[in-house]
Amino acid sequence: MAMAEDISTPSGKNTGTENFPVGSILIRPDLRNHVHVYYRWARMADDIVDNPTLLPEDKIRRLDLMEEVLLDPTRQDVPVAVAMRESLKATKLDPVNCTDLLIAFRLDATKLRYDDWADLMHYCRYSASPVGRYLLTLHGEAPSSLPPSDALCNALQVINHLQDCALDYREMNRVYVPDDHLGAEGIDVTALDAPKSSPALRRVLDRLLDETEELMQTARRLPGEVRDLRMRCEAAVIVRLADKLIDLLRRHDPLAMRVKLKKPAIALATLQGIGRAVLQGGPSRNSGIK
Numbered sequence: 001m002a003m004a005e006d007i008s009t010p011s012g013k014n015t016g017t018e019n020f021p022v023g024s025i026l027i028r029p030d031l032r033n034h035v036h037v038y039y040r041w042a043r044m045a046d047d048i049v050d051n052p053t054l055l056p057e058d059k060i061r062r063l064d065l066m067e068e069v070l071l072d073p074t075r076q077d078v079p080v081a082v083a084m085r086e087s088l089k090a091t092k093l094d095p096v097n098c099t100d101l102l103i104a105f106r107l108d109a110t111k112l113r114y115d116d117w118a119d120l121m122h123y124c125r126y127s128a129s130p131v132g133r134y135l136l137t138l139h140g141e142a143p144s145s146l147p148p149s150d151a152l153c154n155a156l157q158v159i160n161h162l163q164d165c166a167l168d169y170r171e172m173n174r175v176y177v178p179d180d181h182l183g184a185e186g187i188d189v190t191a192l193d194a195p196k197s198s199p200a201l202r203r204v205l206d207r208l209l210d211e212t213e214e215l216m217q218t219a220r221r222l223p224g225e226v227r228d229l230r231m232r233c234e235a236a237v238i239v240r241l242a243d244k245l246i247d248l249l250r251r252h253d254p255l256a257m258r259v260k261l262k263k264p265a266i267a268l269a270t271l272q273g274i275g276r277a278v279l280q281g282g283p284s285r286n287s288g289i290k
Contacts (some may be wrong), residue, residue, distance in 0.1 A: 009051040026234040037087040044080045044160040049108040059109035075104050098128050116180045128157035136208035145225040152219035160214045166255045227282045237273030
């Protein structure tokens with residue numbers, strides 16, 4: 001048996017520092033701990049690839065080790081991976097939504113630029129979509145819920161990239177704003193290092209927000225596809241938060257400030273989302289809060 005190896009590089013981030021609710025009180029109590037285990041899995045991988053002291057090959061090695069332990073029932077040497085493996089066993093879920101995340105994190109370790117929107121969406125297919133797919137599969141939701149979930153998760157990922165576009169470039173030289181979007185306005189990634197957005201960069205950001213809004217047109221169908229009332233409320237709240245953040249990013253400059261929702265706006269979005277979820281209902285009205 002391999003000895004335990006500490007491959008974690010804690011960033012100090014946790015569920016309370018995220019943009020959107022993680023394992024919130026809306027999640028069914030019997031499933032909430034599994035959601036937190038999945039979050040710790042993703043958090044560990046994210047912290048590894050964002051660590052500026054690690055070389056890309058060391059980041060990849062650590063991510064590979066996470067996957068090896070996850071998939072090998074005899075391995076105990078990465079506790080976070082062991083916990084994830086035991087959670088998957090208890091819930092009878094396939095590990096695909098864990099291993100898919102690692103594909104994206106391996107990209108983060110080595111890929112610093114994205115050619116176009118399709119290239120970015122390919123990344124989001126692995127960095128964001130698996131999160132929603134895991135939650136919906138955990139709740140036993142129907143396959144029809146997956147396309148709007150993918151759209152919502154991918155939209156959330158782009159929103160997060162836009163919030164952090166300057167920080168990602170300055171601290172990690174990692175840019176998710178597509179090269180062709182920048183080139184169309186006659187600028188390059190160095191525009192992200194300015195104290196505020198130029199008119200050209202503002203047009204790039206607005207174009208990305210327009211493309212994100214197209215994702216949201218599909219994403220807004222998600223609550224109506226979810227049977228479990230708690231999960232439906234969670235989805236509706238996240239949809240509402242995403243809409244508000246898109247509006248906020250249109251009105252404020254992410255280079256000049258950290259664009260985020262304040263607590264009153266989050267509370268209002270939560271109430272609005274729950275209200276809409278309850279009134280709208282899902283594909284079946286037989287499921288309630290357990």
